[in-house]
Amino acid sequence: MTSATRRVVLVGNPNTGKSTLFGVLSGLSVRTANYPGVTIEKKVGRLADARCEVELVDLPGTYSLSPRSPDEWVAVEVLTGELPGEPDAELIVCVVNATLLRRNLFLVSQLLELGKPVVIALNMIDSARSRGLEIDCERLSANLGVPVFPVSASRREGIEELKAGILQALDQARDFAPQKPLPKRFYDLCDEFSGDLSGLTRQPQAVAAGIEPAEGIPSRYLLERAILDRGGEAERQLKRQFGVPGAERLEAVRTRIESQLGPLSDVECDHRYAWAKRQTEGVLGAAGNAIHGPTERLDAVLIHRVWGLLIFAALMFVIFQFIYAWSGIPMAAIEAAQDFVSDRVQSAMPPGTLRSLIVDGVIAGVGSVVIFLPQIAMLFLFLAILEDCGYMARAAFLVDRMMGLFGLSGKSFLPLMSSFACAVPGVMATRVIENRRDRFATILIAPFMSCSARLPVYLLMISAFVPAISIAGGLISLSGVVLMAMYFVGVVVAIPTAWLLKRTLLRGEPAPFVLELPEYKVPDLKTVLHRVWEACKAFVIRAGTLIFAASVVIWATAYWPADHTRRHELERMIEASADGEGEQVAAWEAELKRVSAAALEGSVLGQVGHAIEPLVRPLGWDWKIGVGAIASFPAREVIIATLGTVYSMGGDVDEESEGLISAIREARWPDGRPVYNLAVALSIMVFFALCAQCVSTLLVIRRETNSWRWPILSFVYMTALAYIGALVTYQVTIRLVS
């Protein structure tokens, strides 16, 4: 036995209980990362209680190894061991759904062609047995030529045997002859094609970019994919590597195969399913295709045209309530804890730059990361439960038609709906969308959904500037209508945006909706909790650090280069005064507010606000609103505190502060005209509705897309749209009202 870490890769169709099995096999030792350049998650665990170091890698569920996107290509390369920088997989464990054996064998037949040892975990054996489906595992193992272990991951049955089988298969590491389920003639033509290619010189740019493995000719399996998958990723890679001559030879070999073996698209399926049929001969008992009763009965209600929709709406309402309203309780607790720590620091340290850094930079920065955790945990709790019990696919089924409006599928519904509470968990939830282009389009429009951080801005502007007109005996008020309109603005803009994205940057062949509706089952508690834990951990470690860094940088731009001597002196005097009451203290506090406002004006942030005034004048804004808008790029809700500071009200204001409302009502231009009016208020609200003013969202987009390109794009186009939207709103309203 070698001391080096040995790698085992877990693959399987979706809905085979693969995640649960992965969790059971690897315990809590899971690390997640992304493969370079693609969005598929790399989940690595350690085989618990193993005699040697065994690394278990979980690949996303897939029906086949026919890559049609760069993401799927990487998954295949992990299996073939051709991914640069990744250790070679020594063993493949294929998770097979015992109740759908024949269809699952399609993937098995492809795995057996890779020439690597394979172990089959025949999962959900308990549900197969409970519906009278008998499977002769020994016979199946003999037919396939690989070990087969019946397991039930959810009941933790057969796990020890499977583990022992995996270790034994690793010990016996031997050359494994690839199986050949397709006709012999096909493999002969494949070899000839390989010979043809070796005579070609590789494209210089491919050599320069170091695209392919050193030996030049792709492995046999990838060549086979290039031939079989018209328009697939293997074909694209081959053409990139061998250019036009390669493409010509590819067409030539396809023509020969079609003339000898029939249509290309049928060659693979016909033979693989025929192979699967042969393997299962005498393996499956009589009740092979029984429909499971409870699932049909549940579906009769859950996807019923009336009850189904009602139950769906009720469920969504509950989830939304949880993340929008009820997660407010833990969030308030986090804020209270943050205030408590800040107070402690303030009483322990004298006023000064260091204290300001710790309180307004560090503690506020940590707070701005932790504050998202309740919403993320709640959303992922529901997501994991719905996914694990089988309802998620039904939800997509119910609303797919509606989401067609966005050019997206039903799978985008829940992530978008969650984004109305907060885009951060919403963007993270797009992981349920397996099609990359649909997923990215959903990620890019999610920040348009009006999140809870925009509400204070709307409320402040509406209470200060929207006339209190109501009709229908007070049932419908103008304020309410304006608030609702703000929620609609984002959706109205998101629809054409998604449409445009799908036709430009995210162009490609239409994504299949084709979706398996699995059997309903009781969700596995451990799998569910593990998913919640992973989501929170991933957010804190991989987005949280950047969010924290951004908070500190923003603090610095609002602090320097202004002179804070007088401010800290005043703070010292106020804190030193024993009772904190009296005329003298009140005067100091008033001066402190003025000094703070002056300091903000003198800081980098304030200077930028002044510098961009010509740019925001067409929106009806003065430099103070400009500063507020810029200060709230890290997080929208900051605008209230910033406006409080610039209007010398202090930073401790909220959207209901009478002082702040009257201060902005009384704000004047130098010539005496009021700064704010209805048009300005609407223009500010529209700007906040459309702008990507949330560093956390942008950094989560960066994490989920694994590239800086998409957050930068989001930021640029949303800011541009926000500016144009605010401009049009102001110019139109000012003409209508005056």
Next chain:
Amino acid sequence: MLTLDQLRPGEVGQIVRIEGVDGISCRLREMGFVPGESVQFLTTAPLGDPLKCMIQGSRIALRGSEARRVLLAEPISQAAPLAQKAPGLAPRLSTTGP
């Protein structure tokens, strides 16, 4: 020719061919839609699309546009072999609730 989306709930058809060579047709084949297999139409979503069917023992949802690629021989009958163990094809609300 008859296509999957034209069946009525409960009807079974035998697949003759899948149209196309793109990603959608590949996915259909991988999920068991191959010539010779029987497919049973179960129901449509509340808004009329997608539809739900049963093939090789698994329930698959697919859009009408995708179902139109599944070409069938004439429907066999309502009481086809696949349906005999399906007790709840017509909505029966009284028996089970969530």
